[in-house]
Amino acid sequence: MSQQSTPPGEVTTVACIGAGVIGGGWVAHFLARGYRVVAWDPAEDAAARLGRLVDAAWPALRELGLATGASRANLAVATTLEQAVAEAEFVQESAPEDLDLKRDLLARIDAAAPEGVVISSSTSGYEMSDMQRDCSDPSRLVVGHPFNPPYLIPLVEVVGGERTDQWATRWTSEFFELTGKSVITMDREVPGFVANRLQEAIWREALHMLDNGEATVEQIDTAITEGPGLRWPLFGPCMTFHLAGGEGGMAHMLDHFGPSLKSPWTRLQAPELTPELRDAMVDGCERSAGERDIAELVDERDRAIIAVLRAVKGVRGEQS
Structure with missing residues (x-):
């Protein structure tokens, strides 16, 4: 050793x-x-x-x-x-x-x-x-x-x-x-690590949608680049949904929308939303937020989205 x-x-x-x-x-x-x-x-x-x-x-x-x-x-x-x-x-x-x-x-x-x-x-x-x-x-x-x-x-x-x-x-x-x-x-080994597993989930669902004629390649890519992808440079999926809960944050989002995990929106089976899983997600979002309240987080998100939109327009040669 x-x-x-x-x-x-x-x-x-x-x-x-x-x-x-x-x-x-x-x-x-x-x-x-x-x-x-x-x-x-x-x-x-x-x-x-x-x-x-x-x-x-x-x-x-x-x-x-x-x-x-x-x-x-x-x-x-x-x-x-x-x-x-x-x-x-x-x-x-x-x-x-x-x-x-x-x-x-x-x-x-x-x-x-x-x-x-x-x-x-x-x-x-x-x-x-x-x-x-x-x-x-x-x-x-x-x-x-x-x-x-x-x-x-x-x-x-x-x-x-x-x-x-x-x-x-x-x-x-x-x-x-x-x-x-x-x-x-990482605290433990997981095949594909963290980012690849998240990326792969989107990729597999994209292949399913294309294979079933549910969306085109252009529609799939636009759904990310003009939608959730604009929010992710500053906040990832967990903190994005934390803000989706409004002033109640992730706790309200899970309590209100938790049942939709059983809806057939993807081919990936959702885990059971146990009290332990709910609390782990809520606590994690609160730690990530730190001293910032929802209003401050929303302001940061909005400024980041504006910056990304302007940057992408600049790359495409479009007017701001």
Whole structure:
């Protein structure tokens, strides 16, 4: 069982294993935050492809603001995996979503990376408990699941496996936060994590509606971009429904609309709205609201929606 010797705030060198769309996005993100990045990918054209990915991402990163010392010149492409991780103080793996491949690759990284260096996987669905099976030091392996493109979308979900030490999960979450990420540190493993499961629920219902002739692709997309999607940049689904309850908040919303959970609005079966589930949702919304009352939350929501509408109009070239 190892212990990370480099504090999260003192990391200077990151290894990125896998240089596809996700791996390349991670490379661009770390370069923009001022790190030295050593990448490796088994593809023959990996260096050229990675260079194009970083070049394409750089204008957006420059617009967001580069960290002091950030430069594309800080990227090196190694010829072997062992060379890539030799001096790494953090490793991000982004190989294709194949369990056997992940197991083998993570075991190779574990064997080659310096002792105590955290190894994070970009897997979009596998549990770390299943991937760390063949590693000699599974205590340092965690999931660091990003959203595409990793250099723009802040979210990363962090969770360890059954054999992961708590220090590794805490260290990884702190490190990602220092790189500018918005981190969800999960309390337990769940296939698909949090965001993918929510996204997948919408996606599956969209496929059902299209398959049954209930809505077109355009109608489905417009239903999100011109509807609930405008509310979600500031408040997610839980806080959105908290405001839907008016002055009574989530408690009123659940007590009034709870029976509609049994309505056949989606193909996803709703859980039983037990008193325990009701209270857990109400308490969570109250914690999220903090000292803000409903009127203040509504004001924040409305200003955010206006900002999003204006931003989208600007992208489309429309007049405000």
